[in-house]
Amino acid sequence: MRIMLVEDDPELGHRLAERLDRAGFAVDWVQTAAMARDWPDVGLTAAIILDLGLPDGDGLDLLRHWRAQGETVPVLILTARGNWRDKVEGLNIGADDFVVKPIRFEELLARLHALWRRGRGEGTNLVTAGALALDPVARLATLDGVPIDLSRKEFALLHLFLRRAGHIIPQDEILEQLYALEAERDRNAVEALVSRLRRKIGRERVRTVRGLGYRLDP
Helix, strand or coil, X not given: CEEEEECCCHHHHHHHXXXXXXXCCEEEEECCHHHHHHCCCHHHCCEEEECCEECCEEHHHHHHHHHHCCCCCCEEEEECCCCHHHHHHHHHCCCCEEEEXXXXXXXXXXXXHHXXXXXXXXXXXXXXXXXXXXXXXXXXXXXXXXXXXXXHHHHHHHHHHHHCCCCEECHHHHHHHHCCCCCCCCHHHHHHHHHHHHHHHCHHHEEEECCCEXXXXX
């Protein structure tokens, strides 16, 4: 899943982006309100982590802009400003969660997954299809109850397939979801990734729909 991180602190931003990447997210990290306002495909991200104290504007104004544009992507405000008025205003104008720094990364990760579950109307982290099951918080995927050894990208791809089991997923969407916007994108890399995943879960489970994309058949 793609996460947009709007954070101007270079040390914190780098640390968060690294840890989110290790947790299986593709991270678009921007450091100014102007960059975030002009960022393409905001609606394709799974969630936005938004700092309020940006060097060229207020994060709350940025949130108002997105909501006025009809963007419904979940927004988690992560800020050093602990004023209750900021929290109330943020939630009232469309934030989905509000967290005051410092925060343990494990809690931030749990809150991100909670936003994703609420958006899907689900009450559990576990995603299943047939004999396959995946828990994105525990970082565990199983086949017939047996853990599968997956790389970060393989895990992210299986997560995407399980969320859309039975539906065709175009290569371009896989690129959008698994790779940050500024990362080098290569369709051949997607084909290689799908091939590696097939070897681990069974070739028959991932179908190639010629000219359209891939489909997970539970």
